[in-house]
Amino acid sequence: MTVLRGASVALRPTVPEDIPALAAIRGTPEVRERWRGGDDLEADLATDLQDPDTRCLTVDHDRRIIGMIQWYAEEEPDYRHAGIDLFLDPAVHGRGLGTDAVRTLACHLIDVQGHHRLIIDPAADNTAAIRCYTKVGFRPVGIMRRYERGLDGSWHDGLLMDLLADEVVR
Known part of the structure; x- marks a missing residue:
């Protein structure tokens, strides 16, 4: 895959050299709350990169991994x-960079990969993420009750959202 360019971000295939910077971001309390993992986030990311069914793209802004x-x-x-x-x-939250990244990938998945439908599943209480995805055109489908386990061990709801190809806000 080539580099995908948005209005402000670039999405490029993640390489092993990106792992330390990405692990540091995943280790921040705000991200860790939503993206759990084991005690070794670098190992978790290395495993993600080895998964043949998941395509990982590093998000760059101003020549920095974000x-x-x-x-x-x-x-x-x-x-x-x-x-x-x-x-x-x-x-970098609150600057529209997440919206740009999601829009850029959504357009690629629709225009190049030929997908007619995309899904995303934020935590039901993650209003910032839901707002971001809505700006791209994703719509709520329904609540997935007790969908994921939180850091405290309790179960939390998720929101299933989808986007049809003709609904993307470009």
């Missing part, structure tokens, strides 16, 4: 779609 966006595809013809997930450095 996060990672990843996607996977369901290739069964009768259910074909792609899913997206994202984390960004809290230092």
Whole structure:
């Protein structure tokens, strides 16, 4: 895959050399709350990079790593779609960079990969993420009750959102 360029961000295939910077971002309290993992975040990221079903892209802004966006595809013809997930450095939250990254990848998945439908599943209480995804055109589908376990061990709801190809806000 080539580098995907948004209005402010560049999305490029994640390489092993990106792992320390990405692990540092995933280790921030704001990100760790949403993107759990084991005690060794670098090992978790290395495992993600080895997963043949997940494509990891490093998000760069002003020649600096600010996060990672990843996607996977369901290739069964009768259910074909792609899913997206994202984390960004809290230092850049609120600047529209997440929206730019999601929009850039969504357009690539629709225009180049030929997907007609995309999904994303933020925590139901993650209003900033939901607002970001809504700006790209994602719509709420429904609440997935007790969808994921939180850091405190309790279960939390997720929000399933989807985007059809003709609904993307470009």
